[in-house]
Amino acid sequence: MFRAVSLVISMKLIVRTCAAVAAVSSSLAFATAGHAASLSASELLSLFNGVTQGDMTSNQEVEGRLYVGGNLSGNSLQVGFKDVAPSALDELIVVGNSTIxxxxxxxxxxxxxxxxxxxxxxxxxGSQGTRTARIGTTFSGTSNMGTTLVNQATSDANFADRFPEIDFAALQDESEFFATLTGAAVNTSDPNNKKIIGAPDASGLSVFTTSLSDLASGGYSIDTNGADTILINVSGVTGTFGMNALGSTGTFAENVIWNFYQATSINVNSAIIGSVLAPLATLSGFNGSTEGSVIAREINLSNGELHSRAFIGTLPMESVAPPPPAVPLPAALPLLLAGLGGLVALRRRAA
Structure with missing residues (x-):
């Protein structure tokens, strides 16, 4: 009798424990399923005019939407002149502090x-009263027109939802993958007119390779030649973009990506026509306005502007969404289920 009662109590305890573990497992699955997917490189380049993982210093203008993953400083920033793409996201998002x-x-x-x-x-x-600045903690300054809300980090339960999901490690992986694609070398035979002439594959992609040292001076021209996307993979750790764009640049800016997959420091001495993917690099100077969006570790926007020419091409590896990650069962759950089965068999034998 005592053994039977003990078995019943043990079974109830294990059933309750299993139910609790199963509930935790279900909660984990729900949380994972509800977690927003990280934005890909092409999505970011279409939604934002500028994206930094770290800090940004500005004395200039970013025409479209701007995301600063660190702190914002400098003398002045003008932002939001032109929409990059329609979105519920604010035109200026700063994760850290703003001392500009x-x-x-x-x-x-x-x-x-x-x-x-x-x-x-x-x-x-816009209409008076429709513009809002939301500040996570405190605001010590002057706010003109619109509404300024402070202490949002504690008073607004949905404040964290205002920040998009950006996985910079994944962006680095994308950049490195793009660099592995087979491409033709940029024609540098004429240093005053380095030619990039599209030769699109079946998907409309045309890939080129060059180095930071080749971009330091001279001129360049781009002819998409029917390509939807011109991807230029640029090797080199540090250097200068100092080439001058030749001819009409209005016909290809939205279709071009310069992929600085190794660079950690780039001095921008002339206008870059096309978007920039440089997830490891600090970009500085900007002597000449960039006609496209920029993704970088940090941006020091001293002179030129970032003009809103959103990327409209298609990058490989982004057309098929990856499957959602599997949610493993807690390690203790299979053991508990096995133990429950054993106790049920034992109780039957005892009966």
């Missing part, structure tokens, strides 16, 4: 800053 002297958010742009902010915040354009 002046932010001019144009055309009814909204602003989200994860930490604290100082300086002057101008919310220009």
């Amino acid at each position: 002297n002046t932010i001019n958010a144009q055309n009814g742009s909204d602003v989200t800053i994860g930490g604290s902010a100082v300086g002057t915040l101008n919310l220009n354009g």
